[in-house]
Amino acid sequence: MMQYDVVIVGGGxxxxxxxxxxxxxxxxxxxxxxNETAGGSFASYEYTMGNKSxxxxxxAHTCYSSxxxxxxxxxxxxxxxxxxxxxxxxxxxxxxxxxxSIVSQLHIAELLMSVPNLFKLKKDGxxxxxxxxxxxxxxxxxxxxxxxxxxxxxxxSDDFPADMMFKSREKRKDVLKNYTFKGGLxxxxxxxxKQPGIEVKTGSDVVSITRENDGYxxxxxxxxxxxxxxxxxxxPSAVASTLLANVSPDLSAHLGKLRAAEVDTVGVIVRSANVxxxxxxxxxxxxxxxxxxxxxxxxxxxxxxxxxxxxxxxVSEKKKKERITEVLGLPMGKIEHIALKxxxxxxxxxxxxxxxxxxxxxxxxxxxxLLTGNYFAGMAIEDCVSRSxxxxxxxxx
Numbered sequence: 001m002m003q004y005d006v007v008i009v010g011g012g013x014x015x016x017x018x019x020x021x022x023x024x025x026x027x028x029x030x031x032x033x034x035n036e037t038a039g040g041s042f043a044s045y046e047y048t049m050g051n052k053s054x055x056x057x058x059x060a061h062t063c064y065s066s067x068x069x070x071x072x073x074x075x076x077x078x079x080x081x082x083x084x085x086x087x088x089x090x091x092x093x094x095x096x097x098x099x100x101s102i103v104s105q106l107h108i109a110e111l112l113m114s115v116p117n118l119f120k121l122k123k124d125g126x127x128x129x130x131x132x133x134x135x136x137x138x139x140x141x142x143x144x145x146x147x148x149x150x151x152x153x154x155x156x157s158d159d160f161p162a163d164m165m166f167k168s169r170e171k172r173k174d175v176l177k178n179y180t181f182k183g184g185l186x187x188x189x190x191x192x193x194k195q196p197g198i199e200v201k202t203g204s205d206v207v208s209i210t211r212e213n214d215g216y217x218x219x220x221x222x223x224x225x226x227x228x229x230x231x232x233x234x235x236p237s238a239v240a241s242t243l244l245a246n247v248s249p250d251l252s253a254h255l256g257k258l259r260a261a262e263v264d265t266v267g268v269i270v271r272s273a274n275v276x277x278x279x280x281x282x283x284x285x286x287x288x289x290x291x292x293x294x295x296x297x298x299x300x301x302x303x304x305x306x307x308x309x310x311x312x313x314x315v316s317e318k319k320k321k322e323r324i325t326e327v328l329g330l331p332m333g334k335i336e337h338i339a340l341k342x343x344x345x346x347x348x349x350x351x352x353x354x355x356x357x358x359x360x361x362x363x364x365x366x367x368x369x370l371l372t373g374n375y376f377a378g379m380a381i382e383d384c385v386s387r388s389x390x391x392x393x394x395x396x397x
Contacts, residue, residue: 004030006370006395007218007228009206009243012040013060014372014384015234016192020073021392022232023197030226031198032218034205037186038193044184045339047269047304054296055184056306058267058341060381061294062086062180067382068170069389077191082181086298087279093144094285094327099277102284105144110137123163127350131162143286151284151292153345153379154310155261160348164378169386180299209243216247216368230395232370234388236260236344240371248369251362258355258375259347266309266320267339274334275305289315289323304336346375363394370394 006022008015011033023029037043041059048054063070074080093100114137123131128149133141149157149165157165181187193200205221215229233240241255279297289312296306307328311320325332356376363369372388 001217001225001227002030004028004226004228006030006230006232007032007216007226008232008234009209009218010040010234010373011035011038011189011200011202012234012373012384013042013189013381014374014388015040015232016042016189017069017073017385017388018232018234018370018372018392019198019200020076020192020195021389022395023195024076025392025395027197027395029198030228031193031200032204032206032220032226033200033202036202038200038202039186039189041343042185042189043341044186045267045341046184046186047337047339049336052303054269054301054304054306055186056267056269056296056308056339057185057294058265058308058339059343060185061308062178062185062298063381065169065382066172066175066177066179067380067385068172069385070382071172071175073192073385074188077188077195079181079188079191080175082183082187083176083179084182084299085176086178086180086281087300089279089281089295089297091148091282091284092280093147094283094288097326099280099283102144102148106140107137107143110139113137114140123161125350126162127158128160128162128165129158147284147286151282151310153261153347154263154291155345155347159350161350161352164348164352167378169380169382206243209247211247214368230368230370232372232391234372236373237346237375238344240373244369248362248366251359251366251369254355254359254362259349260344260375261347262313263343263345264311264313264315265341265343266311266324267341268307268309268324268328268335269304269337269339270307270328270330270335272301272303272305274330275328277328283327285327288312289319293327345379348375348379367394 005027008031019031044055046055093102117134207221208219216231218226237255237258241252244252283293291310294308370391376387377383
């Protein structure tokens, strides 16, 4: 059985960035990922037909700002030359089966009366609804803005903490503001796994963690065992709670209090010539079967177009297919390929800051356990990377 300085459970961007930082600190690092491909929400779907290839994002879709922590990893991995700008295509609103601009759906008079509140109203202690309906007006919020916000975490967001939906983070001014990569986000995941000092084992579903002398023993579903001085969990809070039940009961119980939602995504790839819809960044539809349809039109392709439908939970396969064909305006026979993916995202609520403070307080007495993921400071890519960066500092202790 191999001995490591740190074993990381979960190969999404949180686990990958944790691996990057731990290996960079000279730690012998193993990353275990239950799926056959590392990347998590960065695992771009790749479709090939003949000599043509096309990728489509089914989790995270792009990088919306030049946040410093992620770019530090991108730069260290030699990926800066792979960055490309997003094409300027609009976010749109689907109403009565017709595409509209979001601005056209707003009540301008109400917006002008409400927007001065932006300069005097604080986000602290307010939910998304209680804050933003005062900024844009109640009708604008209920009829338009609420649906746009729901599309961000693919779940109802009225009760999210307002200061965690959109927030200021450290940015770099020397690079593109809105960007992705020539090979999709998956290319970043691949670049991290190739960094010196990082070992990656995919298809390894960790089912138990136990204490062993001054460290930990991890066992996978296939019976493999790993030993480590420290263990880092980069998995949904419910999974982390289960794995820590016998190692740290207090931390396990605390993690179990956090709620999450599963995002049910259907990726659709079609030939460009078969779709009449004008290029869009995304389609948002009020009270529909889906929260959003995010397009690959931000990176135009000569042959194909791609659309990721993020459906509400519990929608039947039949209804999904029917709605996809209605929105795209073409029969199933014209759809080139379909890909499915499920992602788990946290359901944050007021009081989350207090929950986080208690989490970190418990961790002070658990120096061998590291926690990272999208349920700490926020769900943005940068939040995941920043959490891994801050947790990696405890490796040096």
